[in-house]
Amino acid sequence: MNMLLRDIHKTYRGPAGDLPVLQGIDLEIHTGEFVSLIGPSGCGKSTIFNILSGLEVPDQGRVTLDGKDVTGRTGHVSYMMQKDCLLPWRTVLDNAILGAEIRGLPRREARAKARDLLPLFGLADFADEYPSRLSGGMRQRAALLRTAMTGRDLWLLDEPFGSLDALTREQMQDWLLNIRNRFGHTIGLITHSIDEAIYLSDRIVVLTPRPARVKEVVTVDLPRPRSRRMVTQEPFLRCKERLWRLLHEEKAAVSGEPPR
Numbered sequence: 001m002n003m004l005l006r007d008i009h010k011t012y013r014g015p016a017g018d019l020p021v022l023q024g025i026d027l028e029i030h031t032g033e034f035v036s037l038i039g040p041s042g043c044g045k046s047t048i049f050n051i052l053s054g055l056e057v058p059d060q061g062r063v064t065l066d067g068k069d070v071t072g073r074t075g076h077v078s079y080m081m082q083k084d085c086l087l088p089w090r091t092v093l094d095n096a097i098l099g100a101e102i103r104g105l106p107r108r109e110a111r112a113k114a115r116d117l118l119p120l121f122g123l124a125d126f127a128d129e130y131p132s133r134l135s136g137g138m139r140q141r142a143a144l145l146r147t148a149m150t151g152r153d154l155w156l157l158d159e160p161f162g163s164l165d166a167l168t169r170e171q172m173q174d175w176l177l178n179i180r181n182r183f184g185h186t187i188g189l190i191t192h193s194i195d196e197a198i199y200l201s202d203r204i205v206v207l208t209p210r211p212a213r214v215k216e217v218v219t220v221d222l223p224r225p226r227s228r229r230m231v232t233q234e235p236f237l238r239c240k241e242r243l244w245r246l247l248h249e250e251k252a253a254v255s256g257e258p259p260r
């Protein structure tokens with residue numbers, strides 16, 4: 001699986017004027033990779049995922065999957081959007097099967113498959129609960145289960161842990177790495193957290209402020225499996241310093257102040 005974005009441009013047009021959001025984005029994600037996007041708020045990260053998934057069409061540029069043009073076509077990725085979008089009137093199990101159901105899988109079959117996966121997502125005892133009864137971490141896992149149920153090789157996760165407290169967030173990161181080992185799938189992640197990006201990724205794509213361009217692609221030179229201890233060690237800290245500089249140069253450029 002090779003997913004490529006080539007020279008993607010996107011401008012939102014509205015009554016108040018035009019908003020150029022993406023200005024020539026190139027990006028590649030290969031089988032088994034974990035690639036993160038990081039960049040200032042509002043720079044166009046979610047728009048990139050919307051275009052990768054086919055929900056939005058770029059003004060210019062191509063999305064290809066193994067050489068085939070899939071620009072504006074849906075159905076080739078498992079996508080977890082920025083809001084978890086669990087339906088409050090559906091149980092955990094019935095939320096989990098939503099995507100599979102829409103794709104036409106018979107409900108009974110989808111339910112059986114979701115039930116098998118519940119323990120792996122830490123939701124074994126919550127199949128029949130409604131989302132309002134779940135903790136933040138459990139809601140995220142339910143949304144991820146739904147993403148997993150759509151069964152594509154490439155998962156796009158848009159700030160999946162943004163709303164969680166620090167400790168739960170770390171647990172979810174380790175859990176995600178375990179899940180990834182289990183399924184062997186490819187992951188694209190959007191995050192605001194430099195630490196999260198380094199801890200999870202093989203490569204980190206740093207974006208400029210809007211209109212987004214790729215500022216730099218940083219390769220994370222840490223062995224797998226990752227462990228928490230790494231975050232205090234030299235290679236991690238060096239990577240963190242580099243990313244911090246890349247992101248803060250941008251802030252300085254916007255405010256006109258020199259970086260400190």
Ligand SMILES: Nc1ncnc2c1ncn2[C@@H]1O[C@H](COP(=O)(O)OP(=O)(O)O)[C@@H](O)[C@H]1O
Nearest residue numbers: 012014019021040041042043044045046047048
């Ligand atoms: N459908 C839309 N119509 C008009 N403007 C949009 C739309 N979607 C996003 N935007 C604007 O485009 C910019 C980039 O949005 P987004 O990709 O969500 O940024 P990010 O995910 O990096 O925070 C923001 O200023 C946002 O308000």
Ligand SMILES: [Mg+2]
Nearest residue numbers: 045046082158
């Ligand atoms: Mg976003």
